[in-house]
Amino acid sequence: MSNYNCNNIPRVKHWYAERVTNVFDDPRITAVGLLFEAHAGLSARFNAQLEEHGLSAVEFEVITRLARSPGNQLRMTDLAAQTSLSTSGVTRVVDRMERDGLLTRRACPNDRRSSYAVVTGTGMQRLNETLPGHLQMIEQWFTGQLDPEALAALLDGLRRVRDAAHPCATAGSDDASPEQFAATDGAPRRH
Amino acid sequence: MSNYNCNNIPRVKHWYAERVTNVFDDPRITAVGLLFEAHAGLSARFNAQLEEHGLSAVEFEVITRLARSPGNQLRMTDLAAQTSLSTSGVTRVVDRMERDGLLTRRACPNDRRSSYAVVTGTGMQRLNETLPGHLQMIEQWFTGQLDPEALAALLDGLRRVRDAAHPCATAGSDDASPEQFAATDGAPRRH
């Protein structure tokens, strides 16, 4: 690993310099760097494509999760649990998307505290316009970069890491969604 | 391209529901989901640990990149190029960190437009306090989850994806930093 000559830099120069400097060659750092950069790179590509369709990453994730749910709807809280957002975050995204005609709120008949966010026809249409290109992007920049075994190995490793590290309580609704699609930039839910 | 059954999809249940629903089983979606969730999970873990030492992910990335650079310093622009931040973003982080005593600005002797951000003694100390735990977190939640070959395979795959997708122009200073450490949540620089 490690063509890490990014810092062929270690030098001697300053007080603590040496002390800390060499640590950066640690393969663990390299590993994290790779993962994070791959993520950043893909995010950037995806965002660009989504933006062409007038969606932010968060909005895309929201509409995706709603669309894949029965009735194209989800209670606000459940939506929050499935996304990288807090409940107040969800309130606001849904506000914006409702304003833009992609979503509507619908009262929950059983529980008057709850309300559903529902994808509108316009919203579904937007999603259908967006998805093909999105899948193409994934293929182009991610899955298509590797032959099948390599991809399988990669996914296998990722799955293990994900299972270990994923903030299992993606806030509330536990692990209701293993393997779920995450289109955001993955900001850690709450600081 | 195309096992794109994204649209051959029709089914019947709900208006559009079916139509879109099955698309979400697409392995490409799954793949992205894994990568993004692994990233989100690790970010969350790391953030928690960094916070114990009073650093945000961005601050940690900044101080790390400075510390690994010759003289523990970098020009503002170069720092921006190496991080997930815009130049104005850098101005502000450095403001905060300077206020907190972790960094100082120093005028550049050659070019009076430029200035360096330099890590202070306090800053180095803070970093030294933080790093061991950070490495431990990486091991605990990431590298330690896999046996050596699996890890190698994972990293290999990530490297290929990274090389393909990474916004090569990490803004300005091109690809000055392959394999660099990225501790942020990897928000796409400028969408």
Added chain:
DNA sequence: GCCCAACGACTGCTTGAGCAACTATAACTG
């Protein structure tokens, strides 16, 4: 049935980040 704790959604406030505009220097061009 009444009370109180828990829950769901929303709102005020604060923070962090980007873009665009601006200032100051530096580098070209003739």
Added chain:
DNA sequence: CAGTTATAGTTGCTCAAGCAGTCGTTGGGC
């Protein structure tokens, strides 16, 4: 050397997101 253009950094403005607090609703204990 004067004038133009490019670069480095900062600042004003906007916007998205989280936290904490609020209000209405629900459900459990008694």
